[in-house]
Amino acid sequence: MSAQTKGFSMFDAVIDPAYRLISAITSLTGPVLAIVLFTLAVRLLLVPLSLRQAKAHKARLRLAPQVDKLRKRHARDPERLMRETSKLYAAEGTSMFAGLLPGLAQAPFFMVTYRVFVSATIAGHPNLLLAQSALGVPLGDHFAAVLAASGPFSVPVLVFAGLFALLAVVAWVTWRRMDDTVRPRVLRLLPFGTVLAAAFLPLAAGLYLLVSTAWSAAERTVLYPRPA
Template sequence: MFDSVIEFTADLITALAQPLGSTAAAIVIFTIGVRLLLLPLSVMQARGARTQARLAPRVGELRKRHGRDPERLRSELVSLYTREGASPLGGILPGLAQVPFFMVAYRVFVSSTIAGHANALLTHGLFGVPLGQQFASTVAGFGLLSGPTLVFACLFLLLLAVALVTSRRIRQTMGDEVQPQVLRGVMPLLPFTTILAAAVLPLAAGIYLLVTTAWTAGERAVLYRPALAGR
C-alpha cells in the first residue's frame, strides 16, 4: 500500500512536470500543494499550542499543589482541560498526523527505485545537475568551482536564509517553561540541520526541503503571531 502511494506520487509529479517543462518546478508545485492540503492540521496545531501556552501557568500551579498525589493531579488536569474545551495533546496530534505525508515525499525524492523500477524523477535535472545527484558526487565529478556545484551553493544559501529567520523566531517565542537550559540552547540550532541534510541528500530532496521549510517559516509567522495569542 505504501509503495503504491509512493508510485502514485511520483507519477503525479511527472505529470505536473510535462506542462511546466521542469521537474524541479513540479517538485515546488507539488510541495506547495501538499502544504496547502495540510494547512487545516497546521491551524489545529497552532490553536492547540496557543491553548497550551495560555493554560501553562494554571497547569504549573496544579503540579506544585498536587505533585505528590499523581492521581489527584491527573484528575485536576482532566477537569481543567475539560472546562477549557481543550486537550493536552491538542498541539501534538495534528503534527503527528502530517508525518505520513512527509514520509511519502521523502521516499519519492530520495529513493533510487520505486516499486522495483528506477525512479525516473531523479534522472531529470536542474541547470545541468541531475535531481538524484548529491553534493559530494557533484564536487567530485565537476569540481568545487563549477556550475553544477554553484547550484548546490545557491540551495545551501537559501536554506541558510530560511534557517536564520526560523532560528530567530524560535528565540523570540521560546517561553521560560522550556527547560532544561541545554534544550533552550539546542532548539534555535535545529533549523540549521536542513543544510546538513541537503548536503547529503539528492538535489530533489534539497529542493523539497527548501520549499517546505520556507512554507513552515511563513506559516508560523502568520499562525503564531502575537496578535493571535489571545484567540
C-alpha cells in the first residue's frame, strides 16, 4: 500500500514535528495561545532573514536614481544595462537579487506552519488541533459552515467577524506603509487578500494569518521607516 493511501504526504517529515510541538504547547497554554506563541517563535527565528531583506531594500532605494540614469543611457542595449547595473550594485556591496533570497528562504517555514493549521490529517493521524476551540468555535470550522449552521448573528459567526475585522485593520496598516513605487499599483491591495483567504480557511489558519501578518506589519514599521 502506498504512503499516500495510508494518509501520509511527502511533507509530513517536517509538518509532524511542528504539529507535535504545537500540541505540547497547547496542553500548557490552550490552543489559541499555542498558535500565537508558535507563530511568533517562527517569525522570531526568521528575523535575521528579514534584516537582510530590509538592508537590500534600502540599498535599492538608495541606488534607484542611478539605476534610472543607466536605464535611460542604455535603453537600446539590455545586455550593457544589465552589466552596468550589476557593477553599480557590486560597488555598494550588494546585488540586484539580494532581497530575493531571504524572501524565498522564509517560504518553507510559512508553508509548514500553514499546513499544520489546514491539514485534516498529519502523518496519517487526525489533526487534533483542529478539534480544539476558540471562544466555543472549533478551530477546524470554516466561516461558510458556521454561517449555514448557526445563522448570521450567532456567536461563531461573530468570532469570525472579529477575526476578519482584525485582519482588515492589519491589512490597512500594511497598505499605509507600502512603498508608493510598488508596480503595478493593484499589488498594493494584496494585504487585504488575507481577509478573503480567512473566509475560506479553518479558524486555526485564520488565527495564524492574523498573528503572522500583524508581525509583518510591525516589522515593516521598524525596518522600513518612512522618510521624514
